[in-house]
Amino acid sequence: MMADAMVFIHGGQHDARCWDPTLLALRERSSTPLLAVNLPGRNGEAGDLSTLSIAECVNSMLKQIREAKLQGKLMLVGHSMAGISMPALAAELNEANLHSMVFISCCIPKEGRSVVESLDPPMAPIAKFAAKYLKTLPPLPKAFASWVFGNGMTNQQKRFLATTLCRETTRITREQVSRTNMPHCPRHWILLERDRAISPSRQREFINNLGGVSSVESVDCCHDIMIAKPELLADSLLRISNA
Numbered sequence: 001m002m003a004d005a006m007v008f009i010h011g012g013q014h015d016a017r018c019w020d021p022t023l024l025a026l027r028e029r030s031s032t033p034l035l036a037v038n039l040p041g042r043n044g045e046a047g048d049l050s051t052l053s054i055a056e057c058v059n060s061m062l063k064q065i066r067e068a069k070l071q072g073k074l075m076l077v078g079h080s081m082a083g084i085s086m087p088a089l090a091a092e093l094n095e096a097n098l099h100s101m102v103f104i105s106c107c108i109p110k111e112g113r114s115v116v117e118s119l120d121p122p123m124a125p126i127a128k129f130a131a132k133y134l135k136t137l138p139p140l141p142k143a144f145a146s147w148v149f150g151n152g153m154t155n156q157q158k159r160f161l162a163t164t165l166c167r168e169t170t171r172i173t174r175e176q177v178s179r180t181n182m183p184h185c186p187r188h189w190i191l192l193e194r195d196r197a198i199s200p201s202r203q204r205e206f207i208n209n210l211g212g213v214s215s216v217e218s219v220d221c222c223h224d225i226m227i228a229k230p231e232l233l234a235d236s237l238l239r240i241s242n243a
Contacts, residue, residue: 003099004072011080015043021230073099095183108206
């Protein structure tokens with residue numbers, strides 16, 4: 001049965017605008033209602049990045065879903081650091097309101113561990129330094145962000161990527177995560193083979209940490225597939241929705 005609506009959750013250093021190219025591609029292909037949420041403290045969504053918790057992220061997302069008046073079975077689509085908040089959101093929505101969850105190169109720490117304990121270089125030293133010395137992390141330099149998130153993008157796509165970069169909380173990267181209440185809806189993984197932020201080998205480890213993954217689709221793409229290959233991602237999401 002097709003998902004009644006799709007909810008998109010961005011990762012670290014990004015806001016909801018990063019999904020715009022993929023939302024456009026989806027709207028050209030489907031009439032399914034779409035919502036890209038902003039986590040607190042960015043792009044106009046209220047919140048204090050210096051004290052932000054996963055629970056506050058979940059409450060904000062629930063509020064935005066209610067305000068959008070989405071109904072029926074929701075497909076949750078998370079990217080990168082959304083791997084720590086999307087399972088918690090799913091637990092609050094509960095199984096009856098979920099169609100599926102799609103994890104796009106997500107960070108999935110082992111049960112009871114944190115993001116800073118789970119990353120590889122080049123992101124690991126940045127995350128560890130920021131978590132130890134900073135309350136918030138400024139946007140990554142554009143050249144480095146293009147290299148780590150946008151390898152293989154066109155220049156136009158890299159310029160768009162730069163507009164979605166924002167200051168990030170460090171508190172939730174230190175927060176221990178739990179998925180014990182995550183409901184048993186279908187879970188799908190889109191594995192990005194050219195990802196420099198979360199390597200393919202690390203993604204496979206995260207798939208094992210998550211458990212219960214119904215399908216894994218490998219794609220020759222960089223970390224920010226929603227900008228680099230929005231049409232391909234849109235087609236993949238619609239296949240999952242219709243499964």
